[in-house]
Amino acid sequence: MPGTVITVTSGKGGVGKTTTTTNVAVALALAGKRVVVVDADIGLRNLDLVMGLESRVIYDLVDVVEGRCELQQALVRDNRVESLHLLAAAQTRDKSDVGIQQMVSVCKALSQTADYVIIDSPAGIEHGFQSAIAPSDRVLIVTTADVSALRDADKVIYLLERDWKHQPGLVVNRYNAQLSRDGELRDIDDILDILSIDLLGVVPEHKSIVLATDRGQPIALNRRHYVSQAYHNMAQRVMGNNVPLMDFREPGFFNALARLFGR
Numbered sequence: 001m002p003g004t005v006i007t008v009t010s011g012k013g014g015v016g017k018t019t020t021t022t023n024v025a026v027a028l029a030l031a032g033k034r035v036v037v038v039d040a041d042i043g044l045r046n047l048d049l050v051m052g053l054e055s056r057v058i059y060d061l062v063d064v065v066e067g068r069c070e071l072q073q074a075l076v077r078d079n080r081v082e083s084l085h086l087l088a089a090a091q092t093r094d095k096s097d098v099g100i101q102q103m104v105s106v107c108k109a110l111s112q113t114a115d116y117v118i119i120d121s122p123a124g125i126e127h128g129f130q131s132a133i134a135p136s137d138r139v140l141i142v143t144t145a146d147v148s149a150l151r152d153a154d155k156v157i158y159l160l161e162r163d164w165k166h167q168p169g170l171v172v173n174r175y176n177a178q179l180s181r182d183g184e185l186r187d188i189d190d191i192l193d194i195l196s197i198d199l200l201g202v203v204p205e206h207k208s209i210v211l212a213t214d215r216g217q218p219i220a221l222n223r224r225h226y227v228s229q230a231y232h233n234m235a236q237r238v239m240g241n242n243v244p245l246m247d248f249r250e251p252g253f254f255n256a257l258a259r260l261f262g263r
């Protein structure tokens, strides 16, 4: 049976698509699945950097569709997780260099040998978005709790349901439990009320994610970090396993509380 093609999209840029793609891919691969991540953000590629594989990219997606190399030759294997591969985007080309049908063929071919093909899509709802959605079996929408990200997510959900008959799953990123508890920012239930789609996972706001990204060391590689758990839980849900939402208090929270109350 061919693998599942999953597209990670959002509408608004900078909400965490690339971070989500990378870490969910790492978590699925660590769970023993064969995973290929495809950077569909042509012209603005950065999945290779976030994964820490930039120095090993020789061929990219445009080389594949223009016949300069075989598909297998363009796959960069991750040395840290054996069953994880990257198909990089071209850095200098235009988004329209990869046609929708070409993207479908590439992903279909990849899904013959991979359990999951995960496409990181560009911001917006133009050509790049369409070619990232056309091959997908499942779509994940990433949003943050702020009003502009939610409005863009809502628009994309509408388009996905209307034009593609997709029922996307939601990833709430950069969740700040403290602000939500204090009533300063929407909580998960408010977000679900606004978007009314199924929740796949929640990732807390954490500086370690920024640092890990900057070092090309996805946080999901470090299973001991509590934020990493959010991605491993999402990977489990992608695989169809029922996992409860994690506790969004950092380890040490209870100790700090005990100190505060003099215990």
Ligand SMILES: Nc1ncnc2c1ncn2[C@@H]1O[C@H](COP(=O)(O)OP(=O)(O)O)[C@@H](O)[C@H]1O
Residues within 6 Å of the ligand: 010, 012, 013, 014, 015, 016, 017, 018, 019, 020, 173, 174, 175, 203, 204, 205, 206, 207, 209, 210, 211, 213
């Ligand atoms: N949960 C998080 N906590 C803190 N920073 C995050 C989180 N998720 C993403 N970021 C940071 O936000 C920035 C944008 O993320 P990125 O994944 O590149 O977004 P997109 O692909 O949607 O443009 C990056 O600097 C990334 O490290």
Ligand SMILES: [Mg+2]
Residues within 6 Å of the ligand: 017, 018, 019, 041, 046, 120, 121
């Ligand atoms: Mg991105």
